[in-house]
Amino acid sequence: MGQYQRQTKHSEMDAIEQRIREAAVPKRELSTYIMNKIGENEMSRVTRTRGSNAKPSIFKKTAIAAAVAGVLGAGTIGAGFVSPVMAETLKKIPGFGVIFSGTSDAAVEEAIQQGIISEPGQSVTHDGITLKLINLLYDGTRLSFLIDRDGAPAEAETLSLPWALRDTPEDQLPKGYLDHPVLLVNGQEAAPITSGSYGDYVSKGDKNVYYSVDWNDVNLPDEFELTVQAKVSRVAETFEFKVPVKLDQRAVVLNPNISKDNGSFSYTVKELHLSPVTTRLVLDSEGPVPQSPEQTGDYHASMVYYEIVDDQGNELEQVRFGYWNQKPKTQYQVNELFPPLDSTTKSITIKPFTLTVKNDDWSVVGLVEDSKGNLSAGQESNRGTRTYLKDLEVTIPINQ
């Protein structure tokens, strides 16, 4: 401090400015989170904080565990229709419900045959913590994998750093929190992970924590070496997994370029990716979101969401459903994952809809939440009361 006081007035100012520059450092990189929000494909769920911090944020905080519970529920329901032989196979895939949400047993069987899913089962132990890369899915349009953790102290109950501890210096944190992994393709750093989530799954009667990732929009070759590098709090070494990935058949990409217009709002279906385990819908929309009479006054219409219905009348829901604390924009690029279509599907109908949102607290009409503001398991398919935009429905032929 003595030295500081001897400095000239201007250099004192420089010192203050330098201190400002170097002082407030974010605890974590926000870029991944922001990219997630922009992609609108994160498992956004409502955990509203009320009271002194009740400032409506542009988007709702995520409570991934709750959303994942719902996904698991869906997986279990699916498993009810599984043949005994298939059931045996499925049981061997850890975290099945997480990585294959909305996927039929037939689809998984096909995926196994096509080499889409692999079970590397690699584990790495550093400093008493073991991370295991238990399965990996790559179908040419998405890459998903599951990591689980063992050996963490009881106080690090969750796998991710809890929100409340995000400002705590690392040396004061419990050991064992997993940071978002970095992915390398053939040794080169690839595009950042677009959406990752933490949760629990139950296997062999134990509760395990896992990290699952869906990696979108990447132009990956059919064959490559994937490196997954993960950092864990208070463990100096990086956990590294290297997995060879080889795909026999990529997802089929259709470019329908079919548009629908109601005079003010229009959208164009740009791409449809089809694989045994995934449907990806890519579309652009333009224009103000149509408002129904119920969506005026104290309420407004949300952004437009899209439901897919196949020619057998089966409804497909987008896998990740984001709620935004923001009035809808006039331009969107939608890029969402849906469960796979049956290989016999000849056409699909896209049914656009909106939710009705209350202006003053961003609550969604018809959305059932528990006292903590989370969706309870089983409510996943609800997602709020839908206003279908019938004049904007479009049917797209599928020539696989």
Place this chain on the structure above:
Amino acid sequence: MQLTVPGEADERKLMLEQAVDAVKAGDKQSYEIIIKQFERQMYTYCFYILKNHTETEDAVQEIFIRAYANLHRYSSRTSFSAWLYKLAYHHLINLKHKKGRWLRLIEHYKDQQRQEQLPLPDSITQKLLIHLTIEERHILLLKAVEQYTFEEIGGIMGIGTATVRKKYERLRKKLIERAGQQGARVHGTISEANKTF
């Protein structure tokens, strides 16, 4: 972190412009390059205005999302950096307006308490900044985090260069004076903090 070598700064500018063009052309992922270039400085800027990590995280995210949504309005006649900070400046001003005086008072009190209980590495700076008006704080922060010129700061805040210069001179005097007064006390706080850790 700060780019002071002229060639390097030009390179950064070019890289940013390229990234902006790529995003405009539909390459969403290039936006991450842009975020990474600014997130830390933007965090610092927002933190010293909002004085709360939760709100800062929210604000930084909102600013980048808004910038993304409005990117088509940006033209390379101005620097992207100045355009982004102009958006940030207005966002912060709006946030402060919305919060209202009463809430601010409570938070100010809470902040003070927290700082006394748990001195943060940047608490000396925080204490100094308390003596500045909100406008002065913006000027100082913009100068500090991105090393903007008075002209650029004027552009961001919508005031003349001469006014910025005059206001900066005033805030500089204030700060130097306060730093002198606080020297001994601040020093004491640090020693105490060192003991507890």
